[in-house]
Amino acid sequence: MDNxxxxxAEIKEKLKTHLIEHLNLQDVSADQIKDDDPLFGGGLxxxxxxxxxxxxxxxxxxxxxxxDMEVGRKVxxxxxxxxxxxxxxxxx
Amino acid sequence: xxxxxxxxxFPGGAGVSALRDVLAAGxxxxxxRLEKEQVPVLKVPAAxxxxxxxxxxxxxADRFCKMTLLAATEALAGCEVPPERIGIxxxxxxxxxxxxxxxxxxxxxxxxxxxxxxxxxQSVHAxxxxxxxxxAHLHGPALTVADLAMPFEEALxxxxxxxxxxxxxxxxxGAVDETSDVLAHVVRxxxxxSPDGVARxxxxxxxxxxxxxxxxxxxxxxxxxxxxxxxNEPSSTAACHLxxxxxxxxDDAELRRRALPSVPARTYVSLLGSTRIGSAFHLAVAxxxxxxxxxxxxxxxxxxxxxxxxxVGQEGAGGSIQVIxxxxxxxxxxxxxxxxxxxxxx
Amino acid sequence: xxxxxxxxxxxxxxxxxxxxxxSLETLRAGRxxxxxxxxxxxxxxxxxxxxxxxxxxxxxxxxxAVQAVGQALADAGLSxxxxxxxxxxxxxxxxxxxLNDIPFYAEYxxxxxxxxxxxxxxxxxxxxxxxxxxxxxxxxxxxIVNACSSGTDAMGVAMxxxxxxxxxxxxxxxxxxxSPIPTVGFYALGxxxxxxxxxxxxxxxxxxxxxxxxxxxxxxxxxxxRRGRTCDLFAAGFGGASDGYHLxxxxxxxxxxxxxxxxxxxxxxxxPADIDFINAHGTSTPExxxxxxxxxxxxxxxxxxxxxTKGATGHALGAAGxxxxxxxxxxxxxxxxxxxxxxxxxxxxIPFAPLTEVTPTIRxxxxxxxxxxxxxxxxxxxxxxxxxx
Numbered sequence: 165m166d167n168x169x170x171x172x173a174e175i176k177e178k179l180k181t182h183l184i185e186h187l188n189l190q191d192v193s194a195d196q197i198k199d200d201d202p203l204f205g206g207g208l209x210x211x212x213x214x215x216x217x218x219x220x221x222x223x224x225x226x227x228x229x230x231x232d233m234e235v236g237r238k239v240x241x242x243x244x245x246x247x248x249x250x251x252x253x254x255x256x
Numbered sequence: 257x258x259x260x261x262x263x264x265x266f267p268g269g270a271g272v273s274a275l276r277d278v279l280a281a282g283x284x285x286x287x288x289r290l291e292k293e294q295v296p297v298l299k300v301p302a303a304x305x306x307x308x309x310x311x312x313x314x315x316x317a318d319r320f321c322k323m324t325l326l327a328a329t330e331a332l333a334g335c336e337v338p339p340e341r342i343g344i345x346x347x348x349x350x351x352x353x354x355x356x357x358x359x360x361x362x363x364x365x366x367x368x369x370x371x372x373x374x375x376x377x378q379s380v381h382a383x384x385x386x387x388x389x390x391x392a393h394l395h396g397p398a399l400t401v402a403d404l405a406m407p408f409e410e411a412l413x414x415x416x417x418x419x420x421x422x423x424x425x426x427x428x429x430g431a432v433d434e435t436s437d438v439l440a441h442v443v444r445x446x447x448x449x450s451p452d453g454v455a456r457x458x459x460x461x462x463x464x465x466x467x468x469x470x471x472x473x474x475x476x477x478x479x480x481x482x483x484x485x486x487x488n489e490p491s492s493t494a495a496c497h498l499x500x501x502x503x504x505x506x507d508d509a510e511l512r513r514r515a516l517p518s519v520p521a522r523t524y525v526s527l528l529g530s531t532r533i534g535s536a537f538h539l540a541v542a543x544x545x546x547x548x549x550x551x552x553x554x555x556x557x558x559x560x561x562x563x564x565x566x567x568v569g570q571e572g573a574g575g576s577i578q579v580i581x582x583x584x585x586x587x588x589x590x591x592x593x594x595x596x597x598x599x600x601x602x
Numbered sequence: 603x604x605x606x607x608x609x610x611x612x613x614x615x616x617x618x619x620x621x622x623x624x625s626l627e628t629l630r631a632g633r634x635x636x637x638x639x640x641x642x643x644x645x646x647x648x649x650x651x652x653x654x655x656x657x658x659x660x661x662x663x664x665x666x667a668v669q670a671v672g673q674a675l676a677d678a679g680l681s682x683x684x685x686x687x688x689x690x691x692x693x694x695x696x697x698x699x700x701l702n703d704i705p706f707y708a709e710y711x712x713x714x715x716x717x718x719x720x721x722x723x724x725x726x727x728x729x730x731x732x733x734x735x736x737x738x739x740x741x742x743x744x745x746i747v748n749a750c751s752s753g754t755d756a757m758g759v760a761m762x763x764x765x766x767x768x769x770x771x772x773x774x775x776x777x778x779x780x781s782p783i784p785t786v787g788f789y790a791l792g793x794x795x796x797x798x799x800x801x802x803x804x805x806x807x808x809x810x811x812x813x814x815x816x817x818x819x820x821x822x823x824x825x826x827x828r829r830g831r832t833c834d835l836f837a838a839g840f841g842g843a844s845d846g847y848h849l850x851x852x853x854x855x856x857x858x859x860x861x862x863x864x865x866x867x868x869x870x871x872x873x874p875a876d877i878d879f880i881n882a883h884g885t886s887t888p889e890x891x892x893x894x895x896x897x898x899x900x901x902x903x904x905x906x907x908x909x910x911t912k913g914a915t916g917h918a919l920g921a922a923g924x925x926x927x928x929x930x931x932x933x934x935x936x937x938x939x940x941x942x943x944x945x946x947x948x949x950x951x952i953p954f955a956p957l958t959e960v961t962p963t964i965r966x967x968x969x970x971x972x973x974x975x976x977x978x979x980x981x982x983x984x985x986x987x988x989x990x991x
Contacts, residue, residue: 186374188315213316213850216373216792223370231646233792292714316849340843340861351747356700359783360707368643368786376787377849377975381699381747386976389844395861397842398978399755402699402747403728410744417762423842423865438701438710442721505725 171255175226175247182221183243187214199244215240222246228253257416259484259592260426261475263330264540265323266528267468270304271330275544282553284526287453287466295440296453298468298529314387316374320352320434323471324384325391328428331473332392335426343396343424344385345415347407347431349504349532351381354436384432396424404505406581407431408536409588413486415476430473431536435529443467443504443530455525457501457561458508465502468529472536474543482546483593484539487578490514490589495575496551496568497521498542499558500534503581510582517564522554535590538579542592545573605765606823608833609984611678613670613775614928616814616921617652618914621673626932628914629940630960635914637798637810642782645789647796651780652812652916661723662813663698667733667777670815670924674773675737678819679831683738688769690741691734692759693817694752694776695920698729699745702783729777741769746920750883751842751974752776753816753923757982758840760820770825775817775924784919785811791850799886799917801910801942802895802956804949809885812916816924818931835931838872838967838985841865845977852889856897858979859971863901866969866981874902877983878965879939881930883973884910884956885917886944890973895952898971904953907961913943923972927982930970934986939963 180194189208197208204210215233218240222228228250230236239249264271267285268278278285287296305311305322310329317325324346335342356379363371377383382400389398397418401407408431415427443449448463450456455466476484490497497515501508502525515521528537545551551568558565579590612622617635619625628635637650658665675681683689701724709716726732728745742763746752753776760772788794788811795808818837826833843861845853852859867874880902883894891910898906911929918925933939942956966987972980 186372188374190312190315211848211851213374213377213791213848216790219792220370220372220790224366339846343842344844348747350701351699353701356702356783357707359787360702360704361711363704363782363786364708364711368645368782368789371786371790373787373790373792373850376783376790379700379783379787380696380749380975382749382974382976382978383849386844386849386978389846389977390848393846395844395846395858397755397758397862397980398748398844398976399759399842400747401744403731403743403745404725405727405731405743407744410742413742413768414744414759414762417766417768421762421765423762438707441710441714442718445718446721446725 172247172251175250176243179243179247182225186217186221197243200242203240203242226250226254257419257476257484258479258481259474259543260477260480261331261333262540262543263327263473265300265304265326266470266537267298267300268527269301270326272544275540278527279552282555284454284555287529290437290440292437293440293444295444295449296466297435297440298466299435300469314391316378317387318352318355318378320355320432321384321387324430324432325387327471327473328388328430331428331475335475337426339393340395341425342394343418343427344388344394344398345411345427345429346385346400347411348402348433349404350433351402352379354434355379357438404532405583406588408533409486409590419476419478427476428473429476430471431533432471433469433531433533435467435469440467455502455529456556457523457558459561465530468531470528470533470537472533472540474539485591487589487591488587490516490578490580492516492518494519494578496577498538498577498579499523500538500579500581501525502530503534504530504532506583511580514580514582514587515563515565519565520568521558521563521565523558524555526555535579535581539590542577542579545577546592549573607761607764607837608821608823608826609818609835609837609931610771610821610826610831611674611819612928612931613673613677613817614925615654615666615669616915616918616925617654617812622932629929632941632943634798634943640785643785649794649796650798650810652810653780654814662779663695663729663777664732666779666815667693667729668736670817671733671737671773674817674819679829680819688741689739690763690769690772691730691739691743692746692756692772692774693730693733694746694748694756694923695729695778696749696752696784697778697781699747704782748978749975750919751923751972751978751980752920754970754972754980754982755842757837757927758842758980761837761840764820764822771819771821773817774820776921777815778813778919778921780811780813793887795886798944799913800944801884801886801912802891802949802952803945804947806886806888806891808887810916812918814915814918814921814925816921816928818927832989834986834989835935836985836987837982839866839870839983841869841981843979847977850975852893852973853977856893858977859894859897859973860901862979862981866983870983872967876967877902877969878963879907879968881926881970882908882910883971884912886912892951894973899953906954907939907957908954909939909942909956911940926970930968930984934968934984937963
């Protein structure tokens with residue numbers, strides 16, 4: 165596993181923990197959230213309020229800002245896409 | 257209007273069955289001392305707010321919302337009125353202030369730019385009633401009111417107007433308040449707390465606050481269940497007066513002045529703690545006494561506080577029972593009418 | 603029993619003006635008042651807000667309410683109150699119901715021993731309780747904390763009280779001040795616009811917060827007549843309904859709004875075709891205006907005459923319903939509908955464009971709507987009647 169892969173894996177793990185806490189996800193553990201499952205319209209039942217909460221998760225815990233919700237819509241698809249975005253912003 | 261259902265969450269647990277157990281035991285609840293403030297507080301036990309399937313769909317419910325959801329759902333059980341004809345009126349004094357302070361705390365901690373939209377949404381007073389409507393798919397009017405004096409009594413009277421005016425066929429009227437470290441701090445600074453952790457009727461010499469919390473909902477309909485009404489004075493023909501003593505910020509001297517020598521009197525403040533929702537709690541007690549046709553043991557007899565009234569036995573709670581509250585010079589008496597006074601159905 | 607509810611007095615203060623006269627001037631000119639830039643939140647964007655000029659900073663909501671209450675009572679000929687007159691007070695607010703003083707909490711957090719002055723103010727009573735004390739009202743008292751529909755809900759409560767014979771008249775409406783908490787909260791929700799709001803416009807980007815107070819004296823017609831007052835305006839019907847859907851998002855089909863409007867029409871005993879114009883909630887958020895627009899068009903047809911006055915006041919939260927009731931009543935009385943400020947470009951997703959010119963009206967009924975956070979919806983039908991000479 166190269167550095168990028170390792171960094172992404174760490175981001176994903178941290179991300180899932182914070183998503184569970186901030187979005188008040190019940191009866192869901194970090195390992196139950198699949199990296200490429202759709203976050204919205206899928207099993208987690210996320211909605212518009214969660215979308216704006218994820219913006220705060222990224223700011224508070226990763227120091228990454230989403231200034232435009234159009235960008236948000238693209239990167240909020242899966243844990244993978246979120247982690248990629250965080251990685252690009254923090255390792256550029 | 258008639259009292260068709262009751263739901264309750266209080267420091268003794270969740271549900272009418274928990275209330276019955278605590279009443280039957282006849283012992284006061286003792287507040288736990290908060291480490292931070294060294295103030296005894298009667299909190300709803302954490303176990304009462306977890307694991308109930310009622311809470312499962314409401315993942316965003318904060319403590320205030322959880323208490324509300326549990327009590328409202330219990331009061332709604334068995335209701336046959338269509339959901340678009342069921343209204344909600346939630347009365348509170350302090351609202352979800354624990355969440356308001358959490359939001360403010362986050363602003364100080366993370367800055368304005370990183371405020372949580374979810375916490376903000378929960379901090380709005382109307383969030384709890386909204387969650388009840390969403391959980392039970394209710395489409396009648398939903399109203400949240402916040403006053404310090406007697407919002408629960410006002411809410412009951414408004415519900416009566418809604419029922420009589422045809423706006424609703426059933427109304428869930430609730431009183432909800434929570435305690436918090438900040439509230440305990442304020443109580444310690446402003447008033448005197450009970451030294452032994454038991455909330456009781458206060459005398460001129462000693463205020464005996466133990467901050468408490470809970471949610472009580474009643475379901476009102478036009479015909480189902482015993483009749484209730486709200487008056488401005490205690491009635492001398494009542495079988496029993498339940499005094500809403502120890503209300504946060506109130507002086508019980510006014511209640512003492514309202515006591516009638518001919519009517520036995522009690523208070524169950526020691527089972528709820530000091531709040532501004534005590535009248536709703538005592539109404540739930542009265543309703544349970546009526547349903548079980550017994551008065552339950554007296555917990556801390558008022559006679560020791562100079563009350564003139566005689567004792568009631570434990571049996572035969574069939575006469576009218578009144579819940580008496582006073583705030584400043586104002587008095588309200590919620591009457592749970594005697595069985596024979598039940599208004600005939602349509 | 604005559605249970606007609608007359609509007610006996612009007613009082614309003616907002617960025618659009620203090621008092622009925624200056625508000626009418628702003629509304630008629632279709633001129634957007636100057637916005638200020640939000641001074642009290644550290645955010646990466648500058649947020650325009652609609653502030654009321656001057657006034658007390660501490661306890662501001664109460665003082666805004668006192669202004670509007672004073673105007674309304676004077677307009678109703680109830681200043682001073684006659685002996686034995688039973689006046690109720692029902693006022694909505696969002697900011698004043700919370701113990702949300704940031705310096706208090708900051709001091710508590712830092713020292714564990716804050717000044718209790720803000721607590722004392724809070725413990726002095728709710729907004730309605732304090733106003734009742736101020737004007738020596740002896741009737742029922744309630745403070746409505748139903749988020750953005752509070753002011754309109756207060757009208758509904760007042761009408762219930764009056765129809766049940768609980769009092770002779772009610773001070774009904776709402777008051778709110780600009781405050782950091784809702785500013786930051788609405789920003790976090792992505793609902794605030796970095797530019798002045800454009801209700802129902804295709805390029806609308808969100809709401810601007812506002813402040814103020816709008817209060818009416820609702821009075822049993824019998825009582826008003828007994829006092830020798832002539833009544834030309836009436837609160838004819840109210841409806842409230844829940845979406846039962848979501849904590850922050852409106853029901854996608856406007857279910858609760860439609861139920862509320864139909865209930866208000868039913869109580870007023872009229873049909874949708876009888877409504878001449880609608881003073882809509884129209885906050886200028888993408889969601890609200892799309893859903894409200896579609897719902898209004900579904901009930902009243904695509905030719906519906908609707909406006910939003912939030913382009914003149916901002917969204918004054920708990921005060922909005924009060925302010926908009928006053929504006930709707932004034933429009934009926936004056937015989938013209940004010941233009942919807944900020945609208946330029948038609949949104950194809952909304953079946954109508956709001957009125958952008960001063961538009962004459964001679965018909966009798968108008969509707970004012972409020973949609974709240976948490977999914978409560980409220981609708982109020984106002985009626986103008988010819989005053990017989």
